Amino acid sequence: MQQKDNNFGTEHFVAASIVAAELHQATRVARDISLTAGNAKALALRAGDSARGFRALTDFIDELAKLTIKTAEHVNKLAVDISREAADSTRTLHAIDHFETAIKKAGEAQYSNTLTPALNEAKQQRDKALQAFNSQVWKLKTQLDDLARELRAGLVLSAMSRVEATQVGEDHAVSLQVIASKVAEATESIRNHIEKSQQCFAHIH
Amino acid sequence: MLSKEIYRDGRHQWFVFGRDPDKPDGIIDTNQYMIKSGDKALLMDPGGIELFAAMLAAIVKHVPVDQITHIFASHQDPDIISSLGLWDRTLKGATLHASGLWEGFIRHFGMDTISYDAIPDEGSKVTIGNTSIEFIPAHYLHSSANFHVYDAEAKILMSGDVGAALEGPGAAMEVEDFDAHTAHMRYFHQRWMPSNKAKNEWIESVSKLDIELMCPQHGRMFRGDDVKRFLDWFNKLDVGIANN
Numbered sequence A: 001m002q003q004k005d006n007n008f009g010t011e012h013f014v015a016a017s018i019v020a021a022e023l024h025q026a027t028r029v030a031r032d033i034s035l036t037a038g039n040a041k042a043l044a045l046r047a048g049d050s051a052r053g054f055r056a057l058t059d060f061i062d063e064l065a066k067l068t069i070k071t072a073e074h075v076n077k078l079a080v081d082i083s084r085e086a087a088d089s090t091r092t093l094h095a096i097d098h099f100e101t102a103i104k105k106a107g108e109a110q111y112s113n114t115l116t117p118a119l120n121e122a123k124q125q126r127d128k129a130l131q132a133f134n135s136q137v138w139k140l141k142t143q144l145d146d147l148a149r150e151l152r153a154g155l156v157l158s159a160m161s162r163v164e165a166t167q168v169g170e171d172h173a174v175s176l177q178v179i180a181s182k183v184a185e186a187t188e189s190i191r192n193h194i195e196k197s198q199q200c201f202a203h204i205h
Numbered sequence B: 001m002l003s004k005e006i007y008r009d010g011r012h013q014w015f016v017f018g019r020d021p022d023k024p025d026g027i028i029d030t031n032q033y034m035i036k037s038g039d040k041a042l043l044m045d046p047g048g049i050e051l052f053a054a055m056l057a058a059i060v061k062h063v064p065v066d067q068i069t070h071i072f073a074s075h076q077d078p079d080i081i082s083s084l085g086l087w088d089r090t091l092k093g094a095t096l097h098a099s100g101l102w103e104g105f106i107r108h109f110g111m112d113t114i115s116y117d118a119i120p121d122e123g124s125k126v127t128i129g130n131t132s133i134e135f136i137p138a139h140y141l142h143s144s145a146n147f148h149v150y151d152a153e154a155k156i157l158m159s160g161d162v163g164a165a166l167e168g169p170g171a172a173m174e175v176e177d178f179d180a181h182t183a184h185m186r187y188f189h190q191r192w193m194p195s196n197k198a199k200n201e202w203i204e205s206v207s208k209l210d211i212e213l214m215c216p217q218h219g220r221m222f223r224g225d226d227v228k229r230f231l232d233w234f235n236k237l238d239v240g241i242a243n244n
Helices: A002-106 A112-166 A170-200 B049-059 B084-090 B100-109 B178-192 B196-207 B225-236
Strands: B002-008 B012-018 B032-037 B040-044 B068-072 B095-099 B115-119 B124-128 B131-137 B147-151 B156-158 B213-215
Touching: A002 A112, A002 A170, A002 B049, A002 B084, A112 A170, A112 B084, B002 B049, B002 B213, B012 B049, B032 B049, B032 B131, B040 B124, B049 B084, B068 B124, B084 B100, B095 B100, B100 B115, B131 B196, B178 B225, B196 B225, B213 B225
Parallel strands: B040 B068, B068 B095, B095 B115, B156 B213
Antiparallel strands: B002 B012, B012 B032, B032 B040, B124 B131, B131 B147, B147 B156
16 A cells, blocks of 8 residues: 555656646647648638538538647646645655654654644545545546547548548649648647557556 | 753753754754743754654654644754644644744745744744743844744753754764864854854844853754853854855
8 A cells, every 4th residue: 555655646746747748739739730720721712612521621620629729728737736636645645654753763752642643634634635636537537538539530530631632623632632631640649649648647547 | 863851940841852863864963952831842943854753753752742832943944944844734733933034935845734923033032831932133144034042041042053063973962072162163154154244243142141051953052151162262253254
């Protein structure tokens, strides 16, 4: 139990910070997608009727980017909260160690029993913090899973964009194909960041 | 850790704690002091995080931990008060007395339950149980806002870093040969204290006090005539040598 507690303290606030950093990167990429979607919409409009299918997809791409940004920002805040929670718990575990050492050192000292309340309270704080931490991590994992699902839809959309781009007249086909590739690359990049984030807490639960 | 009663009368007691044999290598040896009066106790310069468990174990030989109602920090350094976050989890309703100038800094050690009594630059008084003590200004010796504790009844001055000495492990708690002891004090005072003016003002103020025992935060305590010897020696010492 002690070893598990120590791992909790030392590993998880770092893991949460890594998730926060990964999602920060994901947000930047999502902002790029949003811009790309804007360009795609303008191009598709210029391309006329032949790009109607592509135009419809740009709305989905834009929505996906916005959702990624919103979710990533939310998850990012959650990750920061988790990191803080884990750091607080580490301090509590540290205090428990000190109290236990003091009780051991105090031995038969006249008032050694007066140390017990502080130890018990610290242990209660630790249990409470562990519960809060687990609940926060569960929320974070759920959000990451949701985002990963949306991104799988994004990959389908980018594949469809490529197909639609080939249906457009020669003047715009190349540009729209470039946009479709950009969306595919960005979606893949976000997926990587999310996957790394998921791995950080994969061993919990 | 050594813990010893150094004064007792019908109303209160003084204790010193120090020379912890389990102290990790590389951290400076420190003395901690405690006044117990009635069902209240004041812990002075309780020390660093690494010393906390040993201090707690030593204290409960003398008082129940819930009777530590007051803590004093002479200044903001980690060897003085970095254990604050742990004391904060141990004591309920205690008060920390320290310079108002350092409040925003000291709180970084972690403080949720202990309340902060900001000592004004000119000093103040506080009652611990049945005893009244005084926080005496010792600014720039060596911190820019710094206080010592004077107990007129016991004739004891807790003098923070003034009178400090750096010695190897296991040194005695009291000065035995003052002249020999100056070798352990010289560099500490010259380098960690920046101002001759501040030093002279402190000597002038402290010379007016009736002191039987002077208790620094590092090194050995000075008793009787050695207090006067220390003030004379300090008076002649040029401090702030980094800029000389």
